[in-house]
Each structure stands twice: as structure tokens, then as C-alpha cells.
Amino acid sequence: MSKTNKKSLFGRFQNLAIAKRITLIYGGIFSFSLLLLSGFFFVNTTILEQNSVRKQLETTIVNIEQFLDNGGTLTNESLKDLLDNKYVEVSVFSYSENEGFNSHVGEIPAFIKQPPQLINENNGENSVLSGLLNKDEVIEELSKTEYHIRSLKELGVNRQEFMLEGPGEQKFMLLSTQYKKDGDKYQIQAFKQLNGNQYFLQSFLWKMVIADFIGIFCAFLAGRYISRRVLKPVEQIRTTAERISIEDLTQRIDLDGPDDEMKELTITFNSMIDRLEKAFHRQNQFVSDASHELRTPISVIQGYASLINRWGKSNPDVLQESIDSILGETEHMKELISNLLFLAKSDQNRMHAKRARMCLNDVAQEIVKELDLLQKDRQITYEEAEQVEINGDSDLIKQLLWIHGENALKYTTDDGKIHIKVWKDKKYAYVSVADDGMGIAEEEQSKIFDRFYREDKSRNKEISGTGLGLSIAKWIVSSHDGAILVESKRGEGATFIDRFPLWVEPEEKKGETGKNTKIK
Numbered sequence: 001m002s003k004t005n006k007k008s009l010f011g012r013f014q015n016l017a018i019a020k021r022i023t024l025i026y027g028g029i030f031s032f033s034l035l036l037l038s039g040f041f042f043v044n045t046t047i048l049e050q051n052s053v054r055k056q057l058e059t060t061i062v063n064i065e066q067f068l069d070n071g072g073t074l075t076n077e078s079l080k081d082l083l084d085n086k087y088v089e090v091s092v093f094s095y096s097e098n099e100g101f102n103s104h105v106g107e108i109p110a111f112i113k114q115p116p117q118l119i120n121e122n123n124g125e126n127s128v129l130s131g132l133l134n135k136d137e138v139i140e141e142l143s144k145t146e147y148h149i150r151s152l153k154e155l156g157v158n159r160q161e162f163m164l165e166g167p168g169e170q171k172f173m174l175l176s177t178q179y180k181k182d183g184d185k186y187q188i189q190a191f192k193q194l195n196g197n198q199y200f201l202q203s204f205l206w207k208m209v210i211a212d213f214i215g216i217f218c219a220f221l222a223g224r225y226i227s228r229r230v231l232k233p234v235e236q237i238r239t240t241a242e243r244i245s246i247e248d249l250t251q252r253i254d255l256d257g258p259d260d261e262m263k264e265l266t267i268t269f270n271s272m273i274d275r276l277e278k279a280f281h282r283q284n285q286f287v288s289d290a291s292h293e294l295r296t297p298i299s300v301i302q303g304y305a306s307l308i309n310r311w312g313k314s315n316p317d318v319l320q321e322s323i324d325s326i327l328g329e330t331e332h333m334k335e336l337i338s339n340l341l342f343l344a345k346s347d348q349n350r351m352h353a354k355r356a357r358m359c360l361n362d363v364a365q366e367i368v369k370e371l372d373l374l375q376k377d378r379q380i381t382y383e384e385a386e387q388v389e390i391n392g393d394s395d396l397i398k399q400l401l402w403i404h405g406e407n408a409l410k411y412t413t414d415d416g417k418i419h420i421k422v423w424k425d426k427k428y429a430y431v432s433v434a435d436d437g438m439g440i441a442e443e444e445q446s447k448i449f450d451r452f453y454r455e456d457k458s459r460n461k462e463i464s465g466t467g468l469g470l471s472i473a474k475w476i477v478s479s480h481d482g483a484i485l486v487e488s489k490r491g492e493g494a495t496f497i498d499r500f501p502l503w504v505e506p507e508e509k510k511g512e513t514g515k516n517t518k519i520k
Helices: 003-014 018-069 076-082 135-142 195-230 232-243 261-312 316-347 360-374 394-410 469-479 507-513
Strands: 088-094 099-102 148-156 159-165 171-181 184-193 356-359 379-384 389-392 417-424 428-435 483-488 494-501
Touching: 018 076, 018 088, 018 171, 018 184, 018 195, 076 088, 076 099, 148 171, 195 232, 232 261, 261 316, 316 469, 356 360, 356 394, 360 379, 360 389, 360 394, 360 417, 360 428, 389 394, 389 494, 394 417, 394 428, 394 469, 394 494, 469 483, 469 494
Parallel strands: 379 417
Antiparallel strands: 088 099, 088 184, 148 159, 159 171, 171 184, 356 389, 417 428, 428 494, 483 494
């Protein structure tokens, strides 16, 4: 087979469905193993038959020798009685009595030559296969008959084994041995026809072929069943994936079955769909909330634009009021869009914190100064125990603290208090922003980091904001491997605590300097 044909066959095999490939591989391996095993048994059947016949012939010769040792008298009838197998034939020639005895019924085969038909002048012993003649002499003598030798083996000092083939594809095994007892010498020849079991072999061959055919057929059926059974979760994944759409993300795969790789694949797929469903719902909610938040300022701008068009051209007071309102709503929209872009970039992993060694105290002090400029009659206090260093992005950390501080200003009364504190323990750095404003109900605290969420919107319409600040704060803290803790009760103010891992000096720098260098 050419390389092109091989590649073509391999390509067609690779393009088959996985279930069909598994079926072909499983069935092919099983079929090849079955045929190999059947061939081995069939080839060895002939060897097993020869070993069985050889054992029968040897047993027969041993029985005759024991019979002679016990002083038995040889006759044709006594030979028949000594045979263990009715298909074994024996010829014994006594040199002292110059007489042969046979168990045969009918004509003696031509390869059994009884003395004195042939005289070996060297030793005076008679027969073609009587005595231990060399192979060439036996072949020469048998060439005068219809028989020829297939093999000759020396089994001992006085024993030979002949495999003979005669007319009509007859096959015989013959054992020839010389035996001496009290000065008497005997030539014992036992033989049996081998192809007497030809019918058995043919029957065995046909049965084996039928069994192989049934086995191969069952192997491919079993391979098909196993492949379908194994790939059932994959088929479920495929059909479930086809049913999944934007309108329906509720489809899941059944988790019944053994705890194997397929079940792990099913769990992974279901988990992926769970994440997709949550992300899709968040996106829908995000779009819905963004549309809602943008609708209000756009409506306000549209309303004041109409007011200017009607009366503002001639009324300076109406014109100025409309312009101020439009500018305010425009600023609100600018802040909203800026926050939306920030969150969109963070969702797409396009926003990265540029972290470096920084002092948390310095950023907190800047926020205190800026809040102090914005506040009216509120009391802003600052507390720090010692210098605290973290691995962070100073711009993002400042934005984080500004979000907390701005919220504190919004939800604290004019005579309220705002307290900012920086401290650390053995592992973490902390910065907190506390106020004594309206506080957050305990059941609402798990929702305040959701986008566009604002607690009790009906009572806080007068408080400006986009509802995105704490969502941004949560992302900033997460990007610094930190966490946000909330401590609050309704009417008792709120405290937001941001926790970050402390700065750790790299090992190579420790080895160079021997100690950490502090930022001043």
C-alpha cells in the first residue's frame, strides 16, 4: 500500500466520529487477539495430537516389555489384550523363536517388514524398520514401497521414532525399539494412524471459525455499546449546548453516573454555564441600570433645553437656572460614564494595578486634606500609629479612599464627624474611614457593593451619586489582594475598613542591604 493510500485511510479514520473510532479500535484489537489465539490453538492441535499418540505408543511398548519381564507368552491375542487404545497397532518379532506376532486385522502395512525378508549382513538382524538402521538405509528401502519418511528422531539408545506418509495422504507415527530378556532379543514396533482424527480437525476448524465470527461480531457490538456508554456525557454536553441560547441559560447536564473523568467534565461544563448565566444576568442588569441612570439626566437636560427654547430667551433668570441645571446633569453624566468605563475595563481585564512599594500614611493624609477643603461644618480627624507600607498602586489607593471619604461626606450631617485611621498588625495593613451618619442596615450590607445599588433610594434622591463607587472600591481592593470590611448599624454611622498585605522586602534585597529600607 502506497504512502498516499495510507494517509488517505488514516485521514478517513481520523474524520470518523469518536464513537465509531472507539468501536473500530476496540473491535479490531479484540478480533486480532481472538484470531491470533485461535491460530495458535489450531497450529498446536497437530502438535498436541502427536504428543498424545506418542504417549499411547510408549505406554503400549512399556506394557509389552512388562509383560515379557513377567514371563508372559507372546501371541497375537495376548498383544491385543495389552493394547490400551484400539487404534494402536503392534508388531513384535522374537529373534530366538524367529517368529513374528501382530495385533493387526487384515494386511500389514508395507513399512512393517518382518524378518527374514531382509538380512543385514553386518549384524544378522532382519527388517527395514526393525533394529536401528541409519536414515539413508531406511529411505532407500522405503522408496521401493508407497511410503516415505517425513521425519526420524532418535529417542534413546535402542529406540527410534518415524513419521511416515503413505498413499491417500495417510500419516503414521511408528516407534521402533529393541528389547532383550534372558538372552532373548525382541524387535517391538508400535504405530498409529494420525490422520484418523482428520474429521475431528476439520470439525474443530469449522467450529473455531464460527466461534471467531461470533466473537468478532460480539466484540464490535460491545465496542459500540461501550463507546456510546462512555461518550454519553459528551453527547449530553453537545445537545445541551445546542439548546443553550441567550434566552435560555438554565439548561444543565444530569450528574448521575460514576465519579470518573466524564463526570468531572460534566461538572466543569455545568460550572461554566453557571458562570455564563451569572455574567449574562450581571450584564443585563448593568445595561438596564446604566440606561436607567442615564435616562434621568438626559430627561432633565431635555426639559431645561425646552424651557430655554420657550421662555429662556427673554427671561434671564430662567436661562441661568436652566444652564446651571444642565451643567450639573452634564457633570453627573460625565462621572457616571467615567465610572462605567472603569468597570468595563476591569471586567475585560484591561485595567491593571501598577503596584510598587508605597506608604499608606501619605495617601491617607492627602485624602484628609482634600476632604477638609470640601467639608462645611463636619469634623475630620486623622489617626496613625506608625508608618505603614504596602505593595500598591498609589493612584488607585487614593481613588479608593476618596470613594469612602466622599460617601462619608454625603451621608453625614453638617455637624457630623469623620475619622480616618491607619494601622497594622504582623501581617496586614489597615485604613478605615468612619462616619456617624445614617448607617447601613445589616440586611443591606451584602448588597452595597453591587453596581448601581443605593440603599433606600426613595429617601435619598436628594443625595447625588451613581451607585458605582463601592463596586469600584471592591475591585481596587481585590486587585491588591485585600478585603473590605463593613461595620455599621442603622442610625449609628458606618465604618469601612480596607485591609492589605504588608510590604515584604524581596529576599535578594535583604541579602544586599541586611535590613529593610523605609520610605521617608
